[in-house]
Amino acid sequence: MDWAPFADGPRVAARAAQADPGIAAAAAAAAAGARANGSQPLVPGGYFTIVGDVVDLASANEPMTVTARVGTRVFPAVVQGHTYSVSVSGGPSTAMVKVEVESTRVHYESVLGTFGRLQALAGPDARLVQAENAWVKVSSYTTALSLMSEFQLGGRQAANDTDIQRGMRATPTEDLEAAAYLLIRGITDPTPAYFPNGYEMVKNQVEYSLALREDSDLLYATYGFLSKRPPTAPVASLSELPEQLVMSDGVSALDLPLGGKRTVFLLQKEAGNQVSFLESYPMAHTQYRASIASDGTVVLEPDVPPVHRAFSRDHDATVERRRTRYELRRLYQGDPYSHWAIKMFWTEQVVSSPDLPVVTGSTEYVMAGIDVQRWSQPQGWVNPSNQLMVMPWLCIDSESNLNRCESTRHSFAANGNGSTLGYGMKFADNLAMAGESAPGPDFSWSIDSAARTLQITAGAISTTFWRVDGQDHGAGTLLYLAREQGSGQVQVSLDFVIPQPDPAQWLSSGEGQWRRSDYSPSSIRFYYYYWPGQFDMTRTAGVATYYRRPPASRVDVPPLDYLTYTQQGAVVDHRVNRITTPTTCAIYYPATCQTLLVYFRPLLRVGNRYYGLQEEYEHLAGGSVATTLTRTSSRAVFQDCLAGACNGVTGLTDVAAAPSHASAGRAWMIDRAPVQRRARYKGIARADL
Numbered sequence: 014m015d016w017a018p019f020a021d022g023p024r025v026a027a028r029a030a031q032a033d034p035g036i037a038a039a040a041a042a043a044a045a046g047a048r049a050n051g052s053q054p055l056v057p058g059g060y061f062t063i064v065g066d067v068v069d070l071a072s073a074n075e076p077m078t079v080t081a082r083v084g085t086r087v088f089p090a091v092v093q094g095h096t097y098s099v100s101v102s103g104g105p106s107t108a109m110v111k112v113e114v115e116s117t118r119v120h121y122e123s124v125l126g127t128f129g130r131l132q133a134l135a136g137p138d139a140r141l142v143q144a145e146n147a148w149v150k151v152s153s154y155t156t157a158l159s160l161m162s163e164f165q166l167g168g169r170q171a172a173n174d175t176d177i178q179r180g181m182r183a184t185p186t187e188d189l190e191a192a193a194y195l196l197i198r199g200i201t202d203p204t205p206a207y208f209p210n211g212y213e214m215v216k217n218q219v220e221y222s223l224a225l226r227e228d229s230d231l232l233y234a235t236y237g238f239l240s241k242r243p244p245t246a247p248v249a250s251l252s253e254l255p256e257q258l259v260m261s262d263g264v265s266a267l268d269l270p271l272g273g274k275r276t277v278f279l280l281q282k283e284a285g286n287q288v289s290f291l292e293s294y295p296m297a298h299t300q301y302r303a304s305i306a307s308d309g310t311v312v313l314e315p316d317v318p319p320v321h322r323a324f325s326r327d328h329d330a331t332v333e334r335r336r337t338r339y340e341l342r343r344l345y346q347g348d349p350y351s352h353w354a355i356k357m358f359w360t361e362q363v364v365s366s367p368d369l370p371v372v373t374g375s376t377e378y379v380m381a382g383i384d385v386q387r388w389s390q391p392q393g394w395v396n397p398s399n400q401l402m403v404m405p406w407l408c409i410d411s412e413s414n415l416n417r418c419e420s421t422r423h424s425f426a427a428n429g430n431g432s433t434l435g436y437g438m439k440f441a442d443n444l445a446m447a448g449e450s451a452p453g454p455d456f457s458w459s460i461d462s463a464a465r466t467l468q469i470t471a472g473a474i475s476t477t478f479w480r481v482d483g484q485d486h487g488a489g490t491l492l493y494l495a496r497e498q499g500s501g502q503v504q505v506s507l508d509f510v511i512p513q514p515d516p517a518q519w520l521s522s523g524e525g526q527w528r529r530s531d532y533s534p535s536s537i538r539f540y541y542y543y544w545p546g547q548f549d550m551t552r553t554a555g556v557a558t559y560y561r562r563p564p565a566s567r568v569d570v571p572p573l574d575y576l577t578y579t580q581q582g583a584v585v586d587h588r589v590n591r592i593t594t595p596t597t598c599a600i601y602y603p604a605t606c607q608t609l610l611v612y613f614r615p616l617l618r619v620g621n622r623y624y625g626l627q628e629e630y631e632h633l634a635g636g637s638v639a640t641t642l643t644r645t646s647s648r649a650v651f652q653d654c655l656a657g658a659c660n661g662v663t664g665l666t667d668v669a670a671a672p673s674h675a676s677a678g679r680a681w682m683i684d685r686a687p688v689q690r691r692a693r694y695k696g697i698a699r700a701d702l
Contacts, residue, residue: 059102059104059132060100060101060102060103060139061100061101061131061132061135061139061140061141062098062099062100062101062135062139062140062141063081063090063097063098063099063100063101063110063112063125063131063141063149064096064097064098064140064141064142064149065096065097065112065142065143065149065150065151066095066096066097066143066149066150066151067079067095067096067097067114067116067121067150067151067152068095068150068151068152069119069121069152069153069196069197069200070095070116070117070119070200071116071117071118071119071200071201073094073095074094074095075095075116075117075119076116076117077092077095077114077115077116077119078092078114078115078116079092079097079099079112079113079114079151080099080112080113081099081101081110081111081112081113082109082110082111082112082113083101083102083103083104083108083109083110083128084105084108084109084128086101086103088100088101088102090112097112099112101128104128104129105128105129106127106128106129106130106132107127107128107129107173108127108128109124109126109127109128109170109171109172109173110124110125110126110127110128110131111123111124111125111159112125112149112151114151117200118199118200118209118210118211119196119200119210119211119212120156120210120212120213121151121152121153121155121156121196121212122151122155122156122159123148123149123150123151123152123155123156123159124148124155124158124159124162124170124171124177125141125146125148125149126146126174126177126347127173127174130174130348131146134146143245143246147245147246147343147344147345147346148345150245152193152245153192153193153194153196153197154189154193154239154242154245154344156192156193156196156212157188157189157190157192157193157196157215158180158181158184158189158352160192160212160215160216161180161184161188161189161192162176162177162180162181162183162184162266163180165179165180165183165184165265165266165267166179166180166183166266166267167267174347174348176266177347178347178349178350178381179266180266181345181350181352181381182261182262182264182266182350182381183262183263183264183265183266183267184262184263184379185262185263185275186262186263186377186378186379186380187235189239189262189379190235190236190237190238190239190377190379191221191225191232191235192215192221193235193238193239194234194235194238195211195214195215195221195224195225195231195235196211196212196215197211198211198231199211199212199214199215204220208220236377237356237375237377239344239354239377239379240340240342240354240355240356240377240379242342242354243308243309243310243342244308244309244310244342244343244344244354245343245344245345246309246343246344246345246346246351246352247308247309247310247343248305248309248310248311248341248343249305249309250305251282251286251288251303251305251311254280254282254311255282255384255385255386255387256281256282256384256385256386257279257280257281257282257384257385257386258279258280258351258382258383258384258385259277259278259279259280259382259383259385259388259492259505260277260278260279260280260353260355260378260380260381260382261275261276261277261278261380261381261507262275262276262378262379262380262381263275264381264482264507268530269482269483269484269485269488269489269490269509269651270482270490270507270509275293275507276292276293276294276378277292277293277492277505277506277507278290278291278292278293278355278378278380278505279291279385279494279505280341283300286302286303286304287300287301287302287303288300288301288303288313289301289503290313290339291494291503291504291505292321292504292505293504293505293506294321294323294504295321295414295415295416295495295497295502295503295504296319296320296321296336296502296503296504297319297320297500297501297502297503298315298316298317298318298319298320298501299319299503300315300316300317301313301314301315301316301339302314302315302316306340309342309343310340310341310342311340311341311342311343312338312339312340312341313338313339313340313341314337314338315336315337315338318335318336318337318360319335319336320333320334320335321333321334321336322334322364322412322413322414323412323414324412325361325363328363330363330364330365330366331363331364331365331412332361332362332363332364333361333362333364334359334360334361335359335360335361336357336358336359337358337359337360338357338358339355339356339357339358340355340356340358341353341354341355342354342355342356344379349383349384349387349388350381350382350383351381351382351383352379352380352381352382353379353380353381353382354377354378354379355377355378355379355380356375356376356377357375357376357377357378358373358374358375359373359374359375359376360372360373360374361373361374385479385492386465388479388481388482388492389465389466389479389480389481389492390465390479390480390481390484390489391465392465393460393462393464393465393466393480394460394465394466394467394478394480396460397425397458397460397467398425398426398427399425399426399427400424400425400512401422401423401424401425401434401512401513402422402423402425402510402511402512402513403420403421403422403423403509403510403511403513403616403625403626403649404420404421404423404469404478404491404508404510404649405417405419405420405491405493405508405648405649406418406419406420406421406423406433406436406454406471407471407474407476407493407495407504408474409474409497413500414502415474415495415496415497415500415502415503415504416504417495417504417506417508418647419436419437419628419644419647420508420509420626420647420648420649421433421434421435421436421626421647422434422435422513422616422626423456423469424452425458429457429458429459430455430456430457430458431455431456431457431458431469432452432453432454432455432456433452433453433454433455433456434449434452435449435450435626436450436453436454437450438630438642438644439583439612439628439630440610440612440630440642441642442632442641442642444587444608444610444632444642446580446581446585448581449581454471454472455471456469456470456471457469457470457471458470465479465480466478466479473497473498473499474495474496474497474498475495475496475498476493476494476495476496477493477494477495478491478492478493478510479491479492479493480510481507485619485622485624486512486617486619487510487511487512487617488509488510488511488512488617488619488624488649488651489509489510490507490508490509490510491507491508491509491510492505492506492507493505493506493507493508508648508649509648509649509650510649511616511617511624511625511626511649512616512617513616513617514616514617519581519582519583519614519615520579520582520583520584520614520615520623520659521579522579522658522659523552523557523577523578523579523584523586523613523659524552524553524554524577524657524658524659525552525654525655525656525657525658525659525660526549526550526551526552526654526655526656526657526659527549527550527551527552527652527653527654527655527659528548528549528550528652528653528655529548529549529550529559529650529652530650530651530652530653549655550586552577552584552586552657552659553577554577556574556575556576556577557574557575557576557577557586558574558575559575559586575587575611581614582614582615583612583613583614583615584612584613584614584615585610585611585612585613586610586611586613587608587609587610587611608630608631608632609629609630609631609632610629610630610631610632611627611628611629611630612626612627612628612629612630613625613626613627613650613652614626614627615652621653621654621655621659621660622651622652622653622654623651623652623653623654623659624649624650624651625649625650625651625652626647626648626649626650627646627647627648627649627650628644628646628647628648629644629645629646630642630643630644630645631643631645
């Protein structure tokens with residue numbers, strides 16, 4: 014028996030020796046550092062050999078030094094050309110293994126995982142090769158992923174295999190591609206004199222961000238960088254893919270993911286080589302023929318090109334965009350996550366000007382993928398009868414698209430029916446707070462225990478919900494798939510669910526020190542400016558001061574002053590004093606003259622964290638009463654009380670249910686995004702459409 018793979022080998026050996034005296038000799042030999050047969054010394058923790066190569070150097074024959082780290086132990090590699098081989102040993106099984114490369118103006122690295130898992134992947138021949146872990150191929154990609162994952166993990170390196178994959182899932186496409194490109198660009202282009210290579214520049218938050226912000230050509234060159242490279246974990250057959258593969262990026266690694274506006278894809282296998290490929294953009298005709306290219310790329314071609322219609326900033330008009338092809342390149346296959354470079358090919362035409370030429374282009378993403386059944390919570394959904402939960406509500410928006418129109422409370426009756434509560438706008442056009450609307454719209458619901466899903470149907474729209482990722486006293490992340498029968502539109506996305514206690518808990522005062530959970534990865538283009546997308550707030554009876562919480566060495570953003578008041582159990586922060594007429598906007602804020610309201614109604618308290626419903630409103634054009642108030646966001650969030658009146662057991666007050674005395678609010682299309690956040694027109698990338 015070999016104790017080497019165990020982190021606590023000596024203790025295992027001692028217990029085994031007690032059970033079998035014949036093992037005692039081997040245990041004694043192990044203590045002496047030799048095998049029982051007197052042959053070569055025993056290597057504590059086992060051993061295996063990592064065999065890989067290095068790319069993205071200044072030249073194919075560039076001299077390099079390669080080392081492997083197992084925890085704090087360092088092992089030099091044998092290098093021949095651009096390949097390397099390094100034998101590592103000693104464990105323990107939980108020690109992290111990293112490969113580092115030094116060459117001309119280059120420092121690359123690749124975090125492979127824990128010693129125990131890699132040893133298992135190496136198998137009987139004790140050789141870990143690219144087919145078993147794609148990250149033995151060290152490159153600018155693996156280095157950028159290491160840097161950005163460390164940042165997403167709060168500035169610390171991955172401590173285990175779970176950390177690695179959470180960091181990978183959290184890293185936004187924009188940052189990963191930009192960092193990988195700049196690492197290579199740093200080989201040939203001069204970096205500031207105090208940086209020996211691109212690695213040190215990218216690691217410096219200030220220089221990394223400034224390099225991209227000050228050079229638009231450099232920024233555009235980063236778009237789609239990883240989609241131009243061959244897959245490092247090629248797919249040999251569609252049978253390698255799960256029945257349902259969901260792909261996303263920018264999902265928080267530090268806390269419960271809130272969903273947000275990130276693009277999400279869902280690949281569903283069907284008969285033969287047919288698949289459905291669904292997006293967070295609503296579309297019909299989502300069936301594709303799937304094939305495997307010679308390099309292991311998964312190619313999807315539509316039977317009927319699906320069309321997405323939306324407003325385009327670039328054209329200042331509504332456009333129709335048709336998907337003509339997808340290419341999916343697998344960069345890594347882990348357990349349970351994989352990593353994919355996705356390239357979408359499309360054509361586009363302005364609806365109101367059919368005489369204009371059709372534009373062709375592409376959009377690229379780098380996303381983590383996982384089997385839906387592996388990601389969904391094993392317990393699925395507990396029977397929601399007679400419960401209240403805040404969940405997303407799907408509807409047909411003003412542009413005839415199936416869309417998530419707001420987050421609202423769902424009241425589940427025991428007979429499989431239910432109604433929404435508090436649906437619609439929370440403010441009138443004159444900025445006065447509206448009363449609670451009458452119950453409705455209504456819905457029906459059912460649970461599929463085998464699939465671990467909740468099904469909600471309202472009219473022609475049917476939505477399937479999975480509970481995924483972590484949970485906190487019933488609050489947690491949702492993956493949903495919505496279908497509209499009439500148009501055939503389908504949409505998939507991430508969101509959040511919050512249970513509401515009975516009786517309801519309302520906030521009696523919003524005063525205190527707060528942190529608002531605005532983790533908004535759709536805003537993360539350069540991590541120096543946007544980490545982690547939170548606000549710290551000081552709420553008093555008068556003014557609430559907002560400012561972004563910066564990482565170390567960053568200059569604070571000037572604070573924004575809001576009036577704060579609590580009404581109907583909700584905290585309202587807004588930038589115009591509602592006691593006077595709205596036209597005072599022109600007096601207090603002549604530069605922008607814009608009223609901004611933030612509504613937060615807490616529904617569940619866990620410690621000093623308040624889960625609740627948050628909505629944001631804008632009132633433009635000088636604050637004129639005649640101007641329509643626009644709701645720009647409605648979503649489930651959480652806010653953390655750091656200190657002050659919101660702290661302690663009296664922060665939430667149990668209250669009776671509010672009477673329904675107002676008419677139903679208007680249903681508004683919210684969170685309208687441009688057609689894509691990045692695109693490429695005839696070879697020229699655009700930041701937004």
